[in-house]
Amino acid sequence: MTLQLGIHLGERFTLDETMAAADLAERYGFDSLWVAEGRLTRDAISIMALLADRTETVRIGSGVVNNKSRNAALMAVSFKTLDEIAPGRIICGIGAWWEPLASKVGTPLKKPVTAMREYVDVLQRFFRNEEVTVDGEFVQMDGVRFDRMYAENVAVDIPIYAGAVGPRMLELSGEIMDGVYLDFLLPVSYVDFAKRQLDKGIAKRTDGVTGVDITQAIACAVDDEDPRRAIDACKNFLTMYLMQQPHIAEHAGVAPEVVEQIQQVAGWPATPEDIERAMQFVSDEAVHAVCAAGSTADVVAKLEEYHAAGVRVTVLNPLGANKLGTIEAVARALAPSTGAASAAASAAPQSAAA
Template identity: 45%
Template sequence: MCFLDRPDPRRQVRLALRMEELGYDSVWVCETRTARDAISVMGAIACATSHIKVGSGVVNSWTRPASLMAVTFATLDELAPDRMLLGIGAYWDPLAWKQGIDRRKPVKQMREYIEVTRRLLALETVTYEGELVAVRDLRLDLGHGVARIPKRVPIYVGATGPQMLGLSGELADGVMLNGFTSVTYLADALGHIEQGARRSGRRVDDLDLPQTIVVAMDEDEEKALEVATRMTTMYLGQQPHIALASGVDQDLLDKVREAMGGWPPRDGGIEAAMPLVPIEVVRSLTAAGTPDQCREQVAAYSVRPNIYPALLPITENYEEIIEAFAPGRGPGGSSPGATTAPPVS
């Protein structure tokens, strides 16, 4: 399961504990906008739990230098040895611009960032003169008295476009597949990951592939669909490039944005645009409806053994969603929502 900017951090910790009790393999904490940082919550979850894996799903590669990211995850690994998963994303231009960040050559920057971060976590002394990432004669000191044992922190890339997916297949231990994407998009994404994997002598089956899936679940199907439609409408306006990758028509995206008054939307803009979004689009980009309907929609993404759902609830009934997707509680005795990832090499 993924936590975005909700619920509050204390509740996230309680939910992670319940997930651990139910047999979930991993919990992911995301960063979005300037709402809340992921690292603080991950540390709290790591201290409260004993064996569930804790991942950043994702944090960006621009506001934390590679050296700070490596130090941060080395510290988290002290709290929960061999349980941390480092998910990195390439950020978002509008928010980067507000912070004075020139997000140029994001694929190249990600390649350099991964290479440096991985070597630092391996406790190498690193000199690296990249175009966008540079360190000189740097190594992690670790805390006083901490044994110098390389940190086993798998690196995941949050990727959507073909080039970033290819890079992920080539360099990363896993790919955090984006939410609000369709099953059709997933098939295309796997092709790009496979191409990248081949460049480093690997196969797509060698990677861990958590698939973010937005879930709006309610016993009342109409209530769930209303929540999903609102969130989908907002996403079409905010992240149209992701919707385009999933086959959403450009004409619809233009109409939605116009009805919203652009982005950020005017007051009442999302509500004005919602009637324009066909329910078929909502269903293709989210798992929305009753528990049985959601389980069926989530299961459709599990097209390979190494793809597993990382559920992102947008209805407030987190506990019910966790119970509904717990391992062994899905159709036929197995749950499509149980994040039981194979070990990452």
């Protein structure tokens, strides 16, 4: 299995940078682009449509949308529309959202695994062009389906990937989904845990599927002139997430007392100044455990660790002042394995330093 690359595109990218990243992905033969929709910043589906129209080969995934803020029928139609723009290249990445944001907008998390099972079942039935009637605890549909009046309604091939972290959601992913989009800030050792949980779900399948695709976002930063800057960029990111989503600490291997120290500085939402003050409590070791940071060689070595553990696509979540430089540095270093040797050979050298 060859290491493949993707790019995680969130609010840290301007729209111009987002389009430039897509161009790099096409040039270097990347597997996929994943558009974030976590906090109340940007809608993922609008950006996916722009990327789908701009590109020709790279796959476009949501990384991830949630199963609470859009009706399941509307979600199915939205992804079917994206598939019209880029046939066969769209991935529906979906998660359960997170607290406290879900409660702040009036949709608190309740029985997330049950809710996900119901929601994904409806999506899959729509994608198979079936009429859908369900009376679930979280999802209700009454005789609905794709409803084009002036063209034939047909099935669409849109794989569904779960943004899963916990053991029960991972097991469900193995049972009913096509793949998983593992979160950033999770150590290499977590991949083994995830695979065990996925295998439990795969054992329950009745459709003949014997495995699911594993992709993972990796927080990363390259700076060959000053690797310290790259490490600090990732440390800033890890600190921010420990402030706003402290539940990640368990899987990231961060001690509870460190989280308490950080939370004493600020919770969510945190200001950039709060994050800077709290960074002192996060060690370099913690950063290197869950991020790929430093020189190009350092970052590539870390990506290869994740790949060796079972991640097919390592999705770059580039941080720091030169995000596009990080993408290109990694792409050039891995060009032979990603099938982009000719692109690397024709591109002029460029520093990824901030």
